[in-house]
Amino acid sequence: MTSNGSDAASPSAPPEDRRVVRVEIVISWVLRVGVVTSLAVVLVGLVLIFVHHPELLTSTTRLQDLTQRGAVFPHTLSEVFQGALRTRGEAIVAVGLLLLILTPVTRVAVSILAFVYQRDRAYTFITLTVLIILLMSFVIGRLE
Amino acid sequence: MTALEFVLICFFVSIVGGFIGSLLGLGGGLIVIPMLTLALKVDIRYAIGASIVSIIATSSGAAAAYVRERMTNLRVAMVLEIATTLGALTGGYMAGRIAGRWLFVVFGVVMAASAVMMLRKRRNLASDEGEGTPWANYLRLHGSYYDGALQKEVPYRVVRARLGLGLMYIAGMMSGLLGIGSGVLKVPAMDLGMRLPIKVSTATSNFMIGVTAAASAGLYFARGDINPFIAGPVAAGILVGAMVGARVMGRLHNALIRYVFVVVLLIVSVQMLLRGLKGN
Numbered sequence: 001m002t003s004n005g006s007d008a009a010s011p012s013a014p015p016e017d018r019r020v021v022r023v024e025i026v027i028s029w030v031l032r033v034g035v036v037t038s039l040a041v042v043l044v045g046l047v048l049i050f051v052h053h054p055e056l057l058t059s060t061t062r063l064q065d066l067t068q069r070g071a072v073f074p075h076t077l078s079e080v081f082q083g084a085l086r087t088r089g090e091a092i093v094a095v096g097l098l099l100l101i102l103t104p105v106t107r108v109a110v111s112i113l114a115f116v117y118q119r120d121r122a123y124t125f126i127t128l129t130v131l132i133i134l135l136m137s138f139v140i141g142r143l144e
Numbered sequence: 145m146t147a148l149e150f151v152l153i154c155f156f157v158s159i160v161g162g163f164i165g166s167l168l169g170l171g172g173g174l175i176v177i178p179m180l181t182l183a184l185k186v187d188i189r190y191a192i193g194a195s196i197v198s199i200i201a202t203s204s205g206a207a208a209a210y211v212r213e214r215m216t217n218l219r220v221a222m223v224l225e226i227a228t229t230l231g232a233l234t235g236g237y238m239a240g241r242i243a244g245r246w247l248f249v250v251f252g253v254v255m256a257a258s259a260v261m262m263l264r265k266r267r268n269l270a271s272d273e274g275e276g277t278p279w280a281n282y283l284r285l286h287g288s289y290y291d292g293a294l295q296k297e298v299p300y301r302v303v304r305a306r307l308g309l310g311l312m313y314i315a316g317m318m319s320g321l322l323g324i325g326s327g328v329l330k331v332p333a334m335d336l337g338m339r340l341p342i343k344v345s346t347a348t349s350n351f352m353i354g355v356t357a358a359a360s361a362g363l364y365f366a367r368g369d370i371n372p373f374i375a376g377p378v379a380a381g382i383l384v385g386a387m388v389g390a391r392v393m394g395r396l397h398n399a400l401i402r403y404v405f406v407v408v409l410l411i412v413s414v415q416m417l418l419r420g421l422k423g424n
Contacts, residue, residue: 020218021211021214021218024211024216024218025211025212028204028207028211028212031204031207031354032204032205034204035200035201035204035205035383038201039201039379039380039383042372042376042379042380043376043380045372045376046151046376046377049373050147050148056146056147056148057146057147057148058146059146059147060145060146062147063145063146063147063150066147066150066371066373067150067186067187067190067371067373067374068187069187069189071190071371071373073368073371073372073373074372075365075366075367075368075370076366090372090373091372093372093373093375093376094370094372096376097197097365097370097372097375097376097379098365100197100200100201100379101197101200101358101361101362101365102358103200103204103354103358104200104203104204104354104355104357104358105358105362107204107354107355108225108355111222122282122283123219123222126222126223126226127222129226130222130225130226130229130355133226133229133230133233133359134229134355134358134359134362135362136233137229137232137233137236137358137359137360137361137362137363137366138362138363138365138366139366140233140237140363140366141236141362141363141364141365141366141367142366144237144240144366144367
């Protein structure tokens, strides 16, 4: 394969893997768009923080509250969504960061569908295990 | 420093970190975390939380090209991700339990080791000879890739899948504990341990880094260690820096400059270590 590399499912790939490779290429591009979108949301949120709190442009004392241990910012789903509905900057940034964290999770979830489709039991099980571990991380963080 | 200045400085520092990281093939986290903690006095947990989300962005950005070139071994990636994500959960959990000063100590040690690893000569151990091993055969991990220099398809057989899983658990743990991609551990686990070709190891490692980082990022987020005020500018900055690095320069191969960077990284790692040992 040279520069005309769009032909990803070249004949040498195991035939049953061609579909998986093709699905992965599509997912990879979706993820790229996802990354750019989530960072755009992050930037909008950062701007909104300063629009809503003009005192942050000049005051130096508030900086401590924002960056040192014990800073207050939304970090549960309900805080994030309620804050975002009121267009609070920190919450919008958090939405962008959550989208970023969810992009690889989405990748794994869609890979499961590709393996189910080609009736590959072992790999359906393996990928499902990875997805469960990823979802557990949010639960463990909440329980602490 | 006002809050606005802080955000802008975080952003530019992260661009530099992402740029250097992509030149050295280290990823941004190893460079940005010392900058945030030593120079900007950011709490190390917030620095780690900011770095871990940035890694997702850079890994997802680069993975597409490798998958398209069929460099990535998707089966190996899926299998090993079980170990890296479990390791990341363990590391992320541990990070919440141990004192911040010990995070500095471990970071210093891992950073020094990573710097030294940059000097290793990478030998290609891959071959299509032999039987493979039972697990690798059962999971059909063997593959082939197109080698541009040889202009032909190169098949390879994978060995020691269980050793790979063990090493990946440790790599995932370091990633979750310190907020780094830990490609420095993942790549040798594959090329030295499982005998994957070097190019395939690099591509597959990159593919797994985003999923691994997502496992501990979820934990950090729910625990409240991902501070939007810091993670926002850092994630945006590292991605911009890494993209510019990849477009403008490619990977840096000049031996002298690499030695210079290794020395700088070693000096910084000693500072991280001292900061932890002094424990202020």
